[in-house]
Amino acid sequence: MMRSLWSAASGMISQQTAVDTIAHNLSNVNTTGYKTEKTEFKSLLYQTLQTRTTTANGENKPISAQVGLGTRVASITSNFTQGSMLSSESFTSMAIAGDGFFSVRGADGNTYYTRNGDFKLSVGNNGDLTLVTADGYPVLDSEGNPITMPGDVSSSKIQVSTEGAFGYLDGNGNFVNVANIGLYQFSNPAGLEKLSNSLLAVTDASGEALNEANTANLIRSEVRQKYVEGSNVQVADEMVNLIVAQRAYEMNSKAIQAADDMLGQANQLKR
Structure with a gap:
């Protein structure tokens, strides 16, 4: 008993x-x-x-x-099944169709990952614009660098291709490619450690981040501008x-x- x-x-x-x-x-x-x-x-x-x-x-x-x-x-x-695509009015909002993750640089200088593509533009000390998360963390490109562009670019001129090419339209209507948004996959995404602010940290269980830009045999994800991914609840x-x-x-x-x-x-x- x-x-x-x-x-x-x-x-x-x-x-x-x-x-x-x-x-x-x-x-x-x-x-x-x-x-x-x-x-x-x-x-x-x-x-x-x-x-x-x-x-x-x-x-x-x-x-x-x-x-x-x-x-x-x-x-x-x-x-980690796909959430629904929700339309957004912001030109800096992006959703991922596929298994990829955005990479951001945290306040401690380490790289973290997220599916939250509700990005904003932050004005730097030199007047340049930096693509950041809603909490101010810089979004990284495929080479691990923050994505920046001239400060006189209007947000309505920003263009993002489905392959992740990030840029803007100049005065002549020509596309100026600034960077390629970094998209990463994991062999076991369920092993990622959940942190606050929708951030995910790499662990031994998740495996190392696989860069879609230079890793073979990966099904590339697509980026959808002016959309955000809703929760899959x-x-x-x-x-x-x-x-x-x-x-x-x-x-x-x-x-x-x-x-x-x-x-x-x-x-x-x-x-």
């Missing part, structure tokens, strides 16, 4: 994490470039009560008697998952209540 109490308690703790994850998904349903998360579970160790050879008559028994010790959260996995699916998690939590609560009743009855036997 004590084992059942701890097993049910581990289930309640795990389902609480599942509910927290679902709530996080629902709260980010309108976050640009957000990728939904799912809680994965795994069984704890099994305890052997009887081996395959223990019977009353000493005969061989085909199966053993084992009981599980509960469950725990194994991981919270991000689902499906509200109906999340509500179903929430109901399932709540019912599982209640089931574990019932198991604790049943074990408590059994312990209460055991205490009454002496009387």
